[in-house]
Amino acid sequence: MTKKIFLGIISICVISMLAAIFLITAGLYGRSAEVAASEVKTNARLIASAVEQGGGVYLERTDFGKDIRVTWINSDGKVIYDSEEDPDVLENHSDREEVSKALESGEGSASRYSSTIMQKTVNHAVRLADGSVIRVSGVHSSLMAELVKVINPMLGILAAVVFFSVLAASMVSRNIVKPINDIDLAHPKIKKNYKELAPLLEKLRTQNNKVSRQMDELQSSREQFSLMTESMTEGLIITDPKLIVLACNSSALRLLGAGSFTKGQSIYALNNSDVFRHCLLNALGGRRSECILRTGNGQREVIASPANSIDMVCGLVVFIMDVTEKQELETMRREFTSNVSHELKTPLTTIYGIADMLANGMVQSGDVAEFGGNIRSEAERLINLINDIVSLSKLDEDTAPRESESVELYSLAEEVLERLSLSAEEKGVTASISGERVSLLGSRTILSEVLYNLCDNAIKYNVSGGSLSVKISHVPQRAIITVSDTGMGIPKQYIGRIFERFYRVDKSRSSRIKGTGLGLSIVKHGVIYHNGTVSVKSEEGKGTVFTVELPIEKKQHNEE
Known part of the structure; x- marks a missing residue:
């Protein structure tokens, strides 16, 4: 100007x-x-x-x-x-x-x-x-x-006029423009400027107020959006059509295992795997795409949805969820179904075979009692398996009876050993109990199953002529149950898996030992039910020691 x-x-x-x-x-x-x-x-x-x-x-x-x-x-x-x-x-x-x-x-x-x-x-x-x-x-x-x-004098006069005109024009133009340049666009004052600018300045002031309100609303919305997305456990990423990240919460960085990342970078800076790229490219094609992404911290489910505007994709909205536990549970479910099917099929096949032989008159009268005993033994195995599955299911689903009674562990351990005395005698295992009388609030039924399965395993996996000892003790606010045996022991590399359902360290040897393969799983869930912990120490060929610690005053579930 x-x-x-x-x-x-x-x-x-x-x-x-x-x-x-x-x-x-x-x-x-x-x-x-x-x-x-x-x-x-x-x-x-x-x-x-x-x-x-x-x-x-x-x-x-x-x-x-x-x-x-x-x-x-x-x-x-x-x-x-x-x-x-x-x-x-x-x-x-x-x-x-x-x-x-x-x-x-x-x-x-x-x-x-x-x-x-x-x-x-x-x-x-x-x-x-x-x-x-x-x-x-x-x-x-x-x-x-x-x-x-007169050209020469005229040019001289013209030069002088131009010189003074330049000075005058410079001063006049600055003086004209100065009030305009001095206008405070944020807070325009009409009285201090040209009257001709009054309508413009009034409109500018109105627009400033409107823009200020809109900026405050936008900032408030942005803060609310940031607060909501940051409180999400799921990852959220929003990109433009070129896959440049417009918004990304901290959960997305954590789930994808990304280090330093700033907005404005490509989404591939977060993860550049083929599975992730394929999922995003499918979403850019205009259709919702899902994939399971394996990272160093677990498995992530990625859901990429296109943001459509009329007939074109104007960006992507990507959700990331931690499905590690879900996948593990699904794997465990498949393994559990497979193992249950196998465990049920074996006794049923035996029962069916014996029953078929009896029905067809292929068994001599003198052998009927023996075959009937086999049927009873396999049926008992089925019943025990089903009972264990039901107990484990109740503990899994937190549907076990809510009992809060005073349980004295020493006498409970004596009862358990009395029930297992015949099995110990057949195996040639000497059972003993020591310690002190400790009481706590809990479920007598579940604690009985925990002790029974620990002692039963100590007998079954012991050596002939071995020993089993149960010790009851306590430290401040915690009761301690120690079950030790002199059995075959557990190799160190398998200790971390013995609480899995149907897991057997030596399947060829374990198949000769009666059991459902669910005992230690019931122990684990029964201890968790009482807010306790269970640990194991074992040395192959020398025996195993299980240690259970339980709070003496058990907190009830779903209190708070």
């Missing part, structure tokens, strides 16, 4: 100066032309009067100088005398305008312009009494010649 004002003022000054110079020069030229014509006319009349009185002698004796040219022409147009040229070489002048006018009316004037010398010739002719004509010619410079004469 300053530049435009500056150039405008300069242009006006220069144009005005040039116009003034031209008009003044033209005015002076017009005045000088009138004076020149008047002088030529006066000279013509004087010379004509002198010729009337003195004849040609006057012309011959008089020196007219270089300013005027005198020519005497007879009535036929032939030149009789010329002050500058030989009359004999001059052409007939009867066709000259001023001569023809003088012959007709007594006097005549005319002017002619010469582009060669840029001069104008002013002519005036007077008719004498004898019919001849005296013509006087004077030279007057043209307007262009006059302009050429």
Whole structure:
């Protein structure tokens, strides 16, 4: 704006100066032309009067100088005398305008312009009494010649005018623009500026207030969005069509195992695996895409949904969920189903085979009792398996009876060992109990199953002539149950898996030992039910020690 004002003022000054110079020069030229014509006319009349009185002698004796040219022409147009040229070489002048006018009316004037010398010739002719004509010619410079004469001083004046115009234009333009530049756009004040700007400033102030409110609302919405997304355990990523990240919560970085990341980077900076890329590219194609992504921290389910605008994808919304536990549970479910099917199939196959033999009369009467015992043994195995599955299912689903009674562990352990005395005697295992009487609040049924399965395993996996010992003790606020045996022990690499359902360290050897394979799983869940912990120490060939720690005052589930 300053530049435009500056150039405008300069242009006006220069144009005005040039116009003034031209008009003044033209005015002076017009005045000088009138004076020149008047002088030529006066000279013509004087010379004509002198010729009337003195004849040609006057012309011959008089020196007219270089300013005027005198020519005497007879009535036929032939030149009789010329002050500058030989009359004999001059052409007939009867066709000259001023001569023809003088012959007709007594006097005549005319002017002619010469582009060669840029001069104008002013002519005036007077008719004498004898019919001849005296013509006087004077030279007057043209307007262009006059302009050429004054060009140098004019350029000097123009330069001075331009210089002062530049200074004035600079000052004026700055003074004009300064109030505009000084406007506080955030808080415009109408009274301190041009009145002409009042409508604009009022509208600007209104727009500022509106924008300020919208910015506050936008900031509030952004903070709410950030608060909500940051409180999510699931990862959330929003990208543009070029997969540049527009928004990303911390859960997404944690789940994808990404380190430092800033918005504006490509989503592939978070994860660049083929599975992830394929999932995102499918979503960019306009359809919802899902995949399971394996990272160093577990398994992640990725759901990429396109954000559609009319007929084009304007971005992606990507959800990331931790499905490690879900996948593990699904794996455990499949393994559990497979193991249950196998464990149920074995006794059922035996029962079916024996029953088929009995039905077809293939068993001798003396062997019926033995086959019936086998059927009972397999049926008992099925019942135990089903009972264990039901107990484990109740503990898994937290549907076990809610019991809160005082349980004295020492006497409970004595009851368990009494129930297992026959099994210990058959195996040749010596069972013993020691310690102190410790009571706690809990479920007597579940604690009985925990002790029973620990002691039962200590007998089944013991060596003939081995020993089993149960010790009850306590530390402040915690009861401790220790079950140790002198059995075959557990290899160190398998200790971490013995609490899995149906897991057997040595399947060939374990298949010869009666059991459902669910005992230690029931122990684990029963201890968790009482907010306790179970640990195991074992050395192959030397025996195993299970240690259960339970809070003496058990907190009830779902309190709070």
